[in-house]
Amino acid sequence: MAYQLAAWIQCNDQQQAELIKQLLERDTRPCFVEDVPAHHQALFELLDQIEYPAETTLDQDRLWLFWYMADYFGFDELTTLLDRLELTALFIFEVPDDPLVGDSYEDEDEASGRFWMLDKGVYVRVNRTTVTDKFPDSIVERLPE
Amino acid sequence: MTDKNGEYKSPKSPYENMKYLWKVDDEDWVAERKEQWRQLTKTICKSCSAKRLKAHGKFFITGEETPVTQDGSIDTVTKFILTPFTNSTEANELYQLITHPQAKSRILSEFMAHISRIAPEMPWLRAHVLNFIEGVLGNEYQLIKINTGRREHIISPDPTAVCEGFTKAALKLMQNEQTYNYSVDTVSYFISALPYADRPKFRKYIRLQGMLDEADKIMQKPGVHSELVQDLARQLKEREDEIWKNWKTLEHLDQSQ
Numbered sequence: 195m196a197y198q199l200a201a202w203i204q205c206n207d208q209q210q211a212e213l214i215k216q217l218l219e220r221d222t223r224p225c226f227v228e229d230v231p232a233h234h235q236a237l238f239e240l241l242d243q244i245e246y247p248a249e250t251t252l253d254q255d256r257l258w259l260f261w262y263m264a265d266y267f268g269f270d271e272l273t274t275l276l277d278r279l280e281l282t283a284l285f286i287f288e289v290p291d292d293p294l295v296g297d298s299y300e301d302e303d304e305a306s307g308r309f310w311m312l313d314k315g316v317y318v319r320v321n322r323t324t325v326t327d328k329f330p331d332s333i334v335e336r337l338p339e
Numbered sequence: 340m341t342d343k344n345g346e347y348k349s350p351k352s353p354y355e356n357m358k359y360l361w362k363v364d365d366e367d368w369v370a371e372r373k374e375q376w377r378q379l380t381k382t383i384c385k386s387c388s389a390k391r392l393k394a395h396g397k398f399f400i401t402g403e404e405t406p407v408t409q410d411g412s413i414d415t416v417t418k419f420i421l422t423p424f425t426n427s428t429e430a431n432e433l434y435q436l437i438t439h440p441q442a443k444s445r446i447l448s449e450f451m452a453h454i455s456r457i458a459p460e461m462p463w464l465r466a467h468v469l470n471f472i473e474g475v476l477g478n479e480y481q482l483i484k485i486n487t488g489r490r491e492h493i494i495s496p497d498p499t500a501v502c503e504g505f506t507k508a509a510l511k512l513m514q515n516e517q518t519y520n521y522s523v524d525t526v527s528y529f530i531s532a533l534p535y536a537d538r539p540k541f542r543k544y545i546r547l548q549g550m551l552d553e554a555d556k557i558m559q560k561p562g563v564h565s566e567l568v569q570d571l572a573r574q575l576k577e578r579e580d581e582i583w584k585n586w587k588t589l590e591h592l593d594q595s596q
Contacts, residue, residue, distance in 0.1 A: 220389070220392075223389075225373070225376055225377050225380055225396065226373060229377075242389075242393075243389075244389065245388055245389050245390070246388070246389050265388060265390075266390070
């Protein structure tokens, strides 16, 4: 479960990014598998298990996704999904639980979120500065403080 | 209570006894229900999680309830609205199967406003309202109490809220903000609730004058508005004296405000 979860996802091309966006968002997600063209049904069935993102932004072949208070969905579930989609995230950000409901964190960094980046096929923890230095302001400014 | 897989299962869901209303073996019925669901998703459960919305859809089409532990809980009033009863007897049968006083009270109080909000485009909207009135609510306001053995519960809607809600709904309909709502079919119920509208702080929100002025305007321009709007305006104007008379029953409450 994530209080906040964000990912900057590299898709294979813009068409795929647009399709994923469409299949994820509440207003455009089809109601039934039969509403989806046959060649996209497998993808739909994977994405249909996923919570609606609070924010989705397309930038060519990259997709910014942000979930707020996503029950049953967090870093582990997101990376499992990305593996199944054969996609990678350029980085992932997560505040793992609602800090207002009483969970305590060992340090302030933990409370303000965790970052991961892909390194040799594995998502490894990095600090905020690593991410903010590497990615464009247009993406970094979307991250919660 | 848990089932054989250890999942939570409601021990007394009234909907299990009403499964016959869902014609799941009839392909045409299911196809139509699916098409209605595609429309409903635009208006229902707007802030729901994906899992909850899916649970609503499953219930609407099949009558199957998702265990609460899987975030599939559906609001009592919504569930009642999504049940495909087709006459007043079936509506009453379902209502009688619901035994929890709070659930019964919420259905009586919230069904009308809620159905207009979540299912404004459904072809069964008005039929559902009429079946609910005939089978559950009645045409006259009455104080309804039920005894659970431990204590007595008043489950009838709050009359002040009934009147406030009615005037708002009537204005919405007459000002063409909605193409249909319950007001046109509950004029008698509203008028009979007026003498019991006893909450001084909220009486000022019962917009009788504004509603009757709007009805006047509509009556002066016959043919401009829909049949429904004209019907509502006509009913209100025909019973204007009765409306004011019932309102004045508790008018002394307004002087202390």
